[in-house]
Amino acid sequence: MTQSPATPVPRRHAMPGAARRREVLHFWGNLLGYQAVWFIAVIGAGHGWAWPGPISALVFVAWQLRLSDQVRSDAILVVAALAAGCVVDGVLAATGWAVHASPAPAVPAGGAPIWILGLWAAYAMTLNHSLASLRRHPWLACALGTVAGPLVYWGAGRTWQALAFASPAWHGLLWLAVGWTGAMAVLIVLARRGLHETVAVGAEGRIDAGDPS
Numbered sequence: 001m002t003q004s005p006a007t008p009v010p011r012r013h014a015m016p017g018a019a020r021r022r023e024v025l026h027f028w029g030n031l032l033g034y035q036a037v038w039f040i041a042v043i044g045a046g047h048g049w050a051w052p053g054p055i056s057a058l059v060f061v062a063w064q065l066r067l068s069d070q071v072r073s074d075a076i077l078v079v080a081a082l083a084a085g086c087v088v089d090g091v092l093a094a095t096g097w098a099v100h101a102s103p104a105p106a107v108p109a110g111g112a113p114i115w116i117l118g119l120w121a122a123y124a125m126t127l128n129h130s131l132a133s134l135r136r137h138p139w140l141a142c143a144l145g146t147v148a149g150p151l152v153y154w155g156a157g158r159t160w161q162a163l164a165f166a167s168p169a170w171h172g173l174l175w176l177a178v179g180w181t182g183a184m185a186v187l188i189v190l191a192r193r194g195l196h197e198t199v200a201v202g203a204e205g206r207i208d209a210g211d212p213s
Contacts (some may be wrong), residue, residue, distance in 0.1 A: 009021040021090050026067060031130035033045070045115045046160040050102040057118030064125045070143070074192025080190055084122030086112050088179035095173035100163045124156040127191045134188060136196055141188045142181050149180025 037060050041053025061078060068074050090111035092098045100106075106113045134141040138166065150173040156162040165172045 041115045042156045042162045045102040045162045054118035057122040069129045078121045081120040081124035084118045084183035098165045118126030135191045138188045141184045145180035145184030150176040
């Protein structure tokens with residue numbers, strides 16, 4: 001008696017699992033990649049090395065853009081985050097409320113150091129990916145900016161000497177709370193807009209694919 005060949009498993013049954021694995025890998029790659037950039041930039045700056053941060057940020061951003069299905073939205077977020085960084089860290093430096101380690105080169109001169117601008121760009125690349133859940137909770141995102149923004153700077157200064165606050169420190173910390181709240185509000189609005197555009201394009205594609213004409 002001959003054996004019938006094993007029936008192959010249709011690929012459409014395997015795809016959801018494969019897609020889920022890719023999604024999980026992308027999530028962790030995005031989250032851990034950003035953390036790696038953060039440590040490289042902060043520790044490097046504390047040792048007087050300005051360039052490891054922006055170089056690692058450039059590699060991270062390029063890598064994530066290559067994997068992204070929201071390239072336009074991600075690119076807009078990166079540009080907006082760089083502008084926000086120039087304002088937030090630029091004011092911090094210009095007022096003397098804090099002194100950044102490795103302060104040059106900076107944009108503009110005497111303003112935000114390039115190593116910290118690299119962190120702003122890398123952070124922007126998380127908002128459509130590992131931190132995408134914040135898009136559904138804009139008030140939570142703003143609260144995160146208000147509280148976590150100053151704490152992260154304080155920790156970077158105390159632990160890795162990446163910056164030092166002038167006395168009284170609350171001037172710089174208050175500015176960071178205000179600046180990061182505003183920055184998060186703008187970035188989340190842009191991320192939500194990009195999400196809506198992506199969903200609309202996907203819906204149009206499905207309609208076109210189902211149109212027999």
